[in-house]
Amino acid sequence: MDAQTIIARRVAQELRPGNLVNLGIGIPTLVANYVPEGLKIFFQSENGLIGTGPIPEQGMAHPLLTDAGGRPISALPGAATFDSAMSFGLIRGGHVDITVLGGLQVDAGGHLANWMIPGKMVPGMGGAMDLVAGAKRVIVAMQHAAKGKSKIVAKCNLPLTSGRPVDMVVTDMAVIAFPGGKATLMETAPGLKVAEVLAVTEAELAVPDNVPEMKL
């Protein structure tokens, strides 16, 4: 199983019946592919839709129905559309149960940096800051390391997305949560030992007596 599939499958296990969920671009988008059959989830697209469906079949796309990247999508039965004030009212107002976002860095205190690299990449934060500030649960879905460097750092040196810590980080190597504000190793990827995860993690992780493997 490749890294992205491990991450997406594990994040999908966090979804509960009836959840309103917002998926960011990149790996988070893949989570929709692994929703257990029969589980009713409402996916929000922040450009103004609850009930996003898959890419439409050939010839069925509508130019006025897209995701937040401008790509054609479909709407499922029961979908609802609304303006951007409502869309971000849902996000900031705590009506979104789970947001899944990509990350550049998460630090030992659970702080996320995912919107800019000073001097290199300044695309703008879009909806990311509101999602982290307002969603009930924030899950970061990202690779554990990039170019051999841990993305789970002691302290973020990239600009933060929010002062609010995230709730969970799912990587291709581990699940990390922050009980009591302390980065804690909750699970390892199948076949990985705790020591192997710690060896490639810059942040200090608390390690409970029992750290199970992800069940994928």
Add this chain to the structure above:
Amino acid sequence: MKSVSVEEAVALIPNGASIMVGGFMGIGTPERLLDELVRQKKSDISLICNDACRPGMGVGKLFDGGQVSRMIGTHIGLNPKAQQQMLGKQVDISLVPQGTFVERIRAGGCGLGGVLTPTGVGTLVEEGKQKIDVNGKTYLLETALRADFALVHTFLADYVGNLSYALTARNFNPVMAMAADTVIVTAEHIVPVGVIAPDHVVTPGPLVDYLVANG
């Protein structure tokens, strides 16, 4: 509400004007007005728009010809020209969180001085802003935003200017239609009064100053 040609509508806009443009990555954007802004070579525009779209599309057309001097928006990541112009300091681009962006416009249209939001607390966004504690929680004071013109695109407009939007093309349009001195609208369909039921009117006609004739 007055019906005008697209040429007349854009002729109302002086160089140096502040312009809100509806749309999200070009979806729900009044493309005909943007094409005409390009044709009439309007310059020194202060643009208020969610994103910079892509080159050749939506408000991206205004960056192609260097017509924008200032922009307030939330995302320019898919328009390399806008990014180059920002890094080269040809355009002063202020990036704000999307929920804050729309609430500032909503406040501008609703007679509010601004809004208090938790978004941005503990980040670069809080720099230079007043922080206010309410019931033990910290918020940023984000001030209201208005413009000289709002360029709005709708699915349906009737003869008195009532507007009804479609799918994800609604986005910022109804909020911007409240927040500018002059509101100019393009519609996919202009329909007789009554086709849009009162319950389905999103932007009431009195908010619309000019409806651009089709054809």
